[in-house]
Amino acid sequence: MTDFLLRQMRHGVWANEKLLDRCRALTDEQLELTVPGTYGTIRNTLAHIVASEEGYLVRLLGSLLHEPPLREQDLATLDVIAAHVVHVTSAVERLFAKGSLDPDRVIADTPLRRAGAPRFEMAAWAPAAQFVYHGIDHRSQIDTILSTHGLETLDLQVWPYAMELGASREAKEDR
Amino acid sequence: MGVSPLDHVLRHNAWANKTLLEFCAALEPAALDLSAAGTYGTLYGTLQHIVGGEQFYIRLLTGEVLGTPVRKTERRTLDDLVAIAALTGARAIDVAANDDAARVISPGEDQTTVGIVLAQLVHHGNEHRAHATTILGSHGRKTPKIGAWTYGIANGISRNDGD
Numbered sequence: 001m002t003d004f005l006l007r008q009m010r011h012g013v014w015a016n017e018k019l020l021d022r023c024r025a026l027t028d029e030q031l032e033l034t035v036p037g038t039y040g041t042i043r044n045t046l047a048h049i050v051a052s053e054e055g056y057l058v059r060l061l062g063s064l065l066h067e068p069p070l071r072e073q074d075l076a077t078l079d080v081i082a083a084h085v086v087h088v089t090s091a092v093e094r095l096f097a098k099g100s101l102d103p104d105r106v107i108a109d110t111p112l113r114r115a116g117a118p119r120f121e122m123a124a125w126a127p128a129a130q131f132v133y134h135g136i137d138h139r140s141q142i143d144t145i146l147s148t149h150g151l152e153t154l155d156l157q158v159w160p161y162a163m164e165l166g167a168s169r170e171a172k173e174d175r
Numbered sequence: 176m177g178v179s180p181l182d183h184v185l186r187h188n189a190w191a192n193k194t195l196l197e198f199c200a201a202l203e204p205a206a207l208d209l210s211a212a213g214t215y216g217t218l219y220g221t222l223q224h225i226v227g228g229e230q231f232y233i234r235l236l237t238g239e240v241l242g243t244p245v246r247k248t249e250r251r252t253l254d255d256l257v258a259i260a261a262l263t264g265a266r267a268i269d270v271a272a273n274d275d276a277a278r279v280i281s282p283g284e285d286q287t288t289v290g291i292v293l294a295q296l297v298h299h300g301n302e303h304r305a306h307a308t309t310i311l312g313s314h315g316r317k318t319p320k321i322g323a324w325t326y327g328i329a330n331g332i333s334r335n336d337g338d
Contacts, residue, residue: 004271007290007294008181011294035212035313036211037310037314101180103179103180103183123332124180126324128183129180129183129326132297132301133301136298137301144211144214144309147212156298157298157302167287168288168291169287170286
């Protein structure tokens with residue numbers, strides 16, 4: 001049986017990929033659109049999602065996914081973001097390669113901590129739960145930006161994801 | 176191994192609903208009619224939709240409607256919504272702990288599983304809470320911190336307040 005949290009994180013990866021594909025159809029000007037109350041531009045929000053997910057996974061795995069990590073202040077192109085989505089996808093699978101996550105394992109530090117920054121100890125469940133929350137929160141903001149500017153939005157709910165996987169479907173009754 | 180990560184995801188969901196609803200209950204009533212382009216609707220409508228959606232998902236999972244049914248056409252008090260969200264939040268945690276994620280359920284002519292409905296419940300709450308904070312932020316208002324980091328701090332089980 002697939003770990004439920006793994007499925008949840010895979011849904012996030014799937015949604016990121018869909019959103020990235022949608023963003024590739026936008027012009028450079030459209031990628032710089034934003035609305036008040038959201039994180040920032042579409043491009044920056046997408047980069048923030050992926051950079052943060054890398055951060056959570058680095059903390060959980062205890063090692064860098066690759067060098068250099070995606071930094072939010074970089075003006076990342078969609079190609080750069082896409083390359084990092086691949087790292088996130090791979091890291092999610094590695095995280096569960098040996099079975100379920102031990103939620104109470106204390107993580108003492110992160111390899112991404114900058115010099116002079118405070119060190120936080122935390123149980124493994126915290127960055128895992130934040131991974132799920134954070135992606136949905138900011139993808140919703142991109143959806144809001146697209147919709148506000150009259151651009152086509154995506155259905156990134158779990159229902160279409162499950163339909164794609166064949167895990168949810170219309171039941172055909174034998175008659 | 177203690178409480179599972181999924182359990183924490185669902186506890187965060189219940190906590191975030193409560194925190195957001197109580198934050199909004201402290202606003203002046205007119206604020207509940209605020210809206211922002213590209214979101215679900217008014218702040219009140221969004222809160223009601225979050226709770227009504229969760230009530231619907233629990234009905235799919237258990238066959239039970241917890242609390243008085245939330246209908247789009249009836250305005251409920253925020254205290255009512257807080258009470259219903261407490262029931263549905265707790266039940267979701269119970270279902271995740273005791274039901275089989277692969278159990279097939281058939282709402283109408285569709286067929287899905289317990290795990291998929293729970294995943295959608297988490298997605299739905301997070302997505303629409305983001306709408307609520309966008310509405311507040313777009314009107315220059317303070318927004319509640321409802322991320323998992325803050326949930327951990329509020330419950331004394333995490334000290335990180337990062338993003």
